[in-house]
Amino acid sequence: MTDTVEITSFEGLDPRISILRAGSEVDAMFVRTQRFDVLIDTLGTPALCRQALEKLCVTPGGKPLVILNSHMDWDHFWGNAALRAFGPIIGHVKTQERLAHPAARAKLAEKSGQESCFHEVELIGPSITFSGDMKLHGGDLTLHLLHTPGHTPDHVAVYIPEISTLLPVDAVEDPMPCVWSKDPDALFELRRSLRQLRDLRALVVAPAHGRTKTPEAIERNIAYFDALERRVAGIDRKTLQETTAPETIPSLAMEDCVPVLRVMDDGETAFYRDFHQRNLIATIRERLRQTEVA
């Protein structure tokens, strides 16, 4: 777990947007508009969130701050306790279900047992929720909050049309995003969300992980899921039904299905192998469901 937040950017990113980078763990975003500032995600601990606010010179009583939780994955909202003095937090209505689920508490217990930096974390969810989409009218910039389920049921991405910039959070990832469950319906939603984001034709795309910044990342993610579908369709039903480790089937290994374009350490590689296995199982279940009727 990192203990430092860096305020950073990249060439081509509008100067009104800052990236709040917690090592290789996650990037939160800060957007300055004429009317208010917007904090998109609060990092993995209140300490990291406080550090980011200090570095950005954001204080209670200053310029109005709108806070958004993109989804209830720990690395995106466990900093919420640092924001009590700032005002309400916005999130999708499905954040409530996720927060109420025993898995939310179990994750905190697990991580608190491993590292003391999590002892201060409180499970605080959004106090303003919406369904469908929502717009934040900042004057010079409009932030479209787009419900984009699939990675998680409550996932929200942010599109800013005035600067053709998409902040897809975890819906787009290099080398691939991860589906919420092995249920084919979640896979269907993730692929639909990817197409929805692709159709925005944003010139700048800055996800929360993997430090990607090109719109091609979305196309690569779409191509990856298309390749999984095609490759799985080429394998007989019996093999698919009987396998317990589909990634060991020739042509279904991660390296066969997606070009890995950046240097990843062993930890990261293992992390994305898990993503791949999960995506693959959902794809196989979809294939088995389709061919059942035939």
Ligand SMILES: [Zn+2]
């Ligand atoms: Zn994430």
